[in-house]
Each structure stands twice: as structure tokens, then as C-alpha cells.
């Protein structure tokens with residue numbers, strides 16, 4: 548059977564946070580039958596009664612084709628596609644939880660950005676390890692704040708899958724008057740960009756919180772991009788992907804706009820709060836905080852220098868003074884500017 552947007556319906560979106568809800572709304576606005584499930588039953592009942600997710604996306608009324616699903620097991624029996632949108636910390640737990648109810652022809656996508664905690668795996672590898680090799684898998688990524696997508700502001704996304712039919716069908720399910728969805732086969736590249744940019748957004752927030760100005764921010768973004776490129780190329784991703792929506796696009800968005808929770812954390816640290824105080828001030832999902840150490844470890848294993856990521860780790864986990872970290876970056880050995888492979 549040819550895979551189309553309609554053949555992916557009903558889709559069950561797992562994770563009724565900001566992004567899961569926004570993606571469910573986007574597909575439902577295109578007339579697709581979508582079910583939204585979250586682990587908090589009380590919150591789900593409230594969403595069902597109000598026809599909106601007032602905690603994360605207030606005032607956005609759900610389209611009629613978006614239904615709330617209280618019983619995950621039952622919804623999995625009927626669905627034709629599952630989209631996971633929980634934080635990376637919960638990703639493998641969710642896959643273990645749904646696995647017993649899945650047949651192998653059900654395609655799975657996720658919008659989670661980050662790595663699997665403790666082993667630092669990319670989520671695609673974790674998905675294969677848990678679910679086996681038979682499911683079609685896709686990653687949704689790109690510069691996309693949930694609130695703007697839910698409001699219907701213009702946005703472009705990338706759908707990455709080794710299964711081109713699935714990528715096209717999912718892109719078409721998401722594609723609407725204000726949402727443009729592109730496809731790529733570079734699953735690894737899309738995951739590298741979406742993961743590392745969160746760590747760099749913390750760095751950009753710190754830099755701005757310290758009041759270091761626009762020149763410093765531009766330098767940080769550019770050198771941060773060089774770090775992404777180096778890691779991506781050593782891991783085997785396509786360099787072009789880094790210049791696309793899921794790489795440079797998301798790096799620019801997250802490092803420069805205060806809607807980013809990663810940037811918010813950095814801003815709070817840069818303005819003088821301790822890391823613990825900053826975490827509780829932001830009080831939301833901050834993926835870069837979880838990914839930073841794992842990204843650095845991967846870079847070290849691959850022999851890639853990522854000085855900005857390294858300083859972010861020192862600030863987050865070793866109590867380094869952010870001013871001293873910036874100083875350490877500025878004091879690095881003088882060298883030719885080179886964002887290319889193998890150089891630093």
C-alpha cells in the first residue's frame with residue numbers, strides 16, 4: 548500500500564506538552580484525525596473539557612479532528628502512526644511502554660531533541676534497539692517554537708527518515724498553509740543539529756546575560772556552528788544538513804530568541820543566578836542541560852574539539868564562573884578561522 552498522509556491516520560501523539568500539542572493541532576488543522584495522549588489524567592480531562600491546552604498553549608482552541616485520548620493502550624490498537632513528543636529523559640521509557648501494543652507495520656516518529664541519558668545514544672539508535680529494525684522511523688526537527696506553530700505563524704520544518712515514503716507522507720500530514728515541511732534522509736545530521744544547538748543556546752544566553760553584546764553573540768553562533776560541523780562530519784552526517792533548517796536554522800532561532808528555554812537558562816546564569824537557581828527560575832524542559840555532558844563525551848571519544856560545549860559543561864556541572872569561561876574561550880591559542888572537518 549502506498550503511504551500517504553491519510554494512511555498515517557489516526558495518528559496518536561504521545562506527550563501533551565507544548566510541542567506535542569502544537570504538532571497535533573497542526574496535523575488536525577489539515578483535516579487529519581489525531582489523538583493526543585499525556586500521562587497526567589487530570590490535565591487530559593481538563594484539556595478535553597476546555598478543548599485547549601491552557602497550561603502550555605493558552606487560547607488556542609483545538610480543531611474538531613483533534614481528540615483527547617485517555618487510554619493509551621486502546622488508542623494504540625486503532626492508530627496507524629505514533630508520534631512521540633516527550634522530553635529525551637522519557638523517550639526510552641515511552642518506547643518500552645508502547646512496544647507490547649505495536650505491530651511492526653506501525654511507523655513511529657518523534658519530535659524529541661536530545662540524546663538518550665546515561666548512554667548518550669542518538670534517539671534513532673535507541674528506537675531501533677528497543678523496537679527492533681522493522682518499524683519505519685522518522686525525526687521531526689527544525690526551527691519551530693510550539694506557540695508560533697500553534698498560533699499558525701509561518702514555520703518550516705524537516706522530516707528525516709531513511710524510509711522516503713514515510714518522510715513524504717509525514718511531511719504531507721504536517722504541511723499546511725503556514726507550515727512548510729521538507730524531507731531528508733540524513734537522520735543522523737538532523738539529530739546532531741537538534742541536539743547540539745540546545746547546548747549552544749545555553750551558551751548564547753549566558754553571553755547575553757553577561758551583557759557581552761551583539762559582536763560576542765555573533766561570534767559565539769558562528770564558532771558554535773563550526774563545532775556542530777566538526778562533530779557532524781566525524782560522526783558521518785551530511786555537511787549540507789548542518790546548513791539547513793535542523794542545523795543552522797534551529798541554532799539561529801534558539802540562540803537569539805527569548806522563547807527558547809535553553810537560552811532562558813543561559814540568560815539566568817549569565818545574569819548572576821546559580822545553576823540551581825536558574826533551573827528553578829526557568830522551571831521548564833531544558834534539553835541542552837541534559838545533552839551537554841553526553842555531547843562533550845561523544846566529541847572527546849571522536850577526537851573533536853568543542854570548546855564552547857566544554858565551557859558550558861564546566862559552568863553547569865563544575866561550578867565555573869561564566870566570566871572565566873568566556874575568558875578561557877578568548878584566550879585560546881590564536882589560529883586561522885576554519886570551520887572545516889578535523890580542525891578547531
Ligand SMILES: NC(=O)C1=CN([C@@H]2O[C@H](COP(=O)(O)OP(=O)(O)OC[C@H]3O[C@@H](n4cnc5c(N)ncnc54)[C@H](O)[C@@H]3O)[C@@H](O)[C@H]2O)C=CC1
Pocket residue numbers: 562563564565566567585586587603632633634635637640641658659660661691692693694831832834
Ligand atoms: N516546545 C517547543 O517549542 C519545542 C520542543 N521540542 C522538543 O520536544 C520535546 C518535548 O518538549 P516540550 O513539549 O516543549 O516539553 P514540555 O515540558 O512542554 O512537555 C513535556 C511533556 O512530556 C510529558 N512527560 C514527561 N515525562 C514523561 C514520561 N515519562 N511519560 C510520558 N510523558 C512524559 C510531560 O508531562 C509534558 O506533558 C523536547 O525534546 C523538546 O526539545 C522541539 C521543538 C520545539
Ligand SMILES: O=C(CO)COP(=O)(O)O
Pocket residue numbers: 660689690691692745748797800801806807808809810832833834
Ligand atoms: O527546539 C526548539 C525550537 O526549535 C525549542 O527550543 P527550547 O527547547 O530551547 O525552547
